[in-house]
Amino acid sequence: MDYIAILQNHNLKVTPQRLEIVDILHKNGHINIDDLYKALQSKFPSLSLATIYKNINKMCDKSFLIELKIPDQKNVYELTKKEHSHVVCSKCNAIMDINLDTLSILNQAKELSHYNLDKSSIIFNGLCPKCLD
Amino acid sequence: MDYIAILQNHNLKVTPQRLEIVDILHKNGHINIDDLYKALQSKFPSLSLATIYKNINKMCDKSFLIELKIPDQKNVYELTKKEHSHVVCSKCNAIMDINLDTLSILNQAKELSHYNLDKSSIIFNGLCPKCLD
DNA sequence: CTAAATGCAAAGCATTTGCAAATAT
DNA sequence: ATATTTGCAAATGCTTTGCATTTAG
Numbered sequence: 001m002d003y004i005a006i007l008q009n010h011n012l013k014v015t016p017q018r019l020e021i022v023d024i025l026h027k028n029g030h031i032n033i034d035d036l037y038k039a040l041q042s043k044f045p046s047l048s049l050a051t052i053y054k055n056i057n058k059m060c061d062k063s064f065l066i067e068l069k070i071p072d073q074k075n076v077y078e079l080t081k082k083e084h085s086h087v088v089c090s091k092c093n094a095i096m097d098i099n100l101d102t103l104s105i106l107n108q109a110k111e112l113s114h115y116n117l118d119k120s121s122i123i124f125n126g127l128c129p130k131c132l133d
Numbered sequence: 134m135d136y137i138a139i140l141q142n143h144n145l146k147v148t149p150q151r152l153e154i155v156d157i158l159h160k161n162g163h164i165n166i167d168d169l170y171k172a173l174q175s176k177f178p179s180l181s182l183a184t185i186y187k188n189i190n191k192m193c194d195k196s197f198l199i200e201l202k203i204p205d206q207k208n209v210y211e212l213t214k215k216e217h218s219h220v221v222c223s224k225c226n227a228i229m230d231i232n233l234d235t236l237s238i239l240n241q242a243k244e245l246s247h248y249n250l251d252k253s254s255i256i257f258n259g260l261c262p263k264c265l266d
Numbered sequence: 267c268t269a270a271a272t273g274c275a276a277a278g279c280a281t282t283t284g285c286a287a288a289t290a291t
Numbered sequence: 292a293t294a295t296t297t298g299c300a301a302a303t304g305c306t307t308t309g310c311a312t313t314t315a316g
Contacts, residue, residue: 013295
C-alpha cells in the first residue's frame with residue numbers, strides 16, 4: 001500500500017516517523033498510544049510521546065485515523081476505512097472488525113429517536129474464541 | 134423513587150452527598166463529572182471533586198452506575214437500567230436513550246465474530262430535532 | 267463502637283504547549 | 292526559502308491517593 005501518497009493526499013508531510021506510524025497501524029489494525037510508542041522505540045529511539053500525540057491528533061483531525069473509545073480500556077486508533085463495528089475480548093483485549101448491517105440499525109435508531117443520525121459507534125464485549133477454551 | 138433502599142442494596146452507606154448525586158443522576162439521565170460537580174456546589178459548597186470521583190467509581194464498581202464513553206465528548210454517567218442504546222446530538226450534546234432490537238444485533242455480531250459476546254455499547258451521532266431547525 | 271465516607275492537599279498520569287533545531291517540499 | 296515537524300522540557304488537566312476528621316449504621 002502506498003503510504004506516501006495517502007499521507008500526501010491528507011496534506012501531511014511524509015516523515016520517516018509518520019511512515020512508521022502508518023505502517024504499524026496498518027499491521028496492527030488497532031493500537032493505543034503506549035503500545036504505539038513502544039513499537040516505535042526500536043526504530044526511533046529519540047522519538048517522543050509528544051510527537052506521537054501531535055501526529056495522532058493531526059491524523060484524526062484530517063480523518064485519516066479514527067479514535068475508538070472502548071469501555072474499560074484505553075483509546076485505540078485505526079486507519080479510516082469503510083464503516084464497521086468492533087468486538088473486543090474482555091480477557092485478552094483482542095479487537096476484531098465486523099460488518100454488521102449498519103444501515104438498517106441506523107434507520108432503526110433514526111425512527112426511534114427522530115434525530116438526523118449520520119454516525120454510529122458500535123462495540124461489543126465478550127470472549128474471543130481463544131480465550132473461551 | 135427510593136434512593137435510600139437502592140443505595141443500601143448496593144452496600145453503599147447513605148450520605149447526603151450520595152443522595153444528591155443519585156437525585157441529580159436521576160433527573161438528568163446522563164451527566165459528566167464537571168457538570169455533576171457544578172450541580173452539587175449549591176447544596177454542598179465544601180464538597181470536593183475527590184469525593185465525587187470516589188463515589189462515582191464506587192458506584193460503577195457496584196454496577197449501580199454505568200460509564201458511557203462518547204466519541205469526542207467527556208464520559209457521562211447514568212443509573213444502571215435495562216440495556217439500551219444512545220443517540221447524541223453533535224451540536225447541543227443532548228443524549229437520548231433508545232431501545233433497539235439489541236438481541237438480534239448481538240446475535241448478528243456473534244455469528245460474524247465467533248466471540249461469546251455479552252455486552253454491547255451502541256452510540257449514534259447526529260442532530261437532534263431542535264438543532265435541525 | 268467500627269467501618270466507611272468526606273475533604274483537603276499532594277501525588278500521579280495522560281495529554282498539550284512553547285520553542286529551538288531539524289527536515290520536507 | 293518557507294512552512295512544517297521533531298523532540299525536549301515545562302505546563303496543564305484530569306483522576307487518584309493518603310490521611311486526619313467526620314459520619315453512618
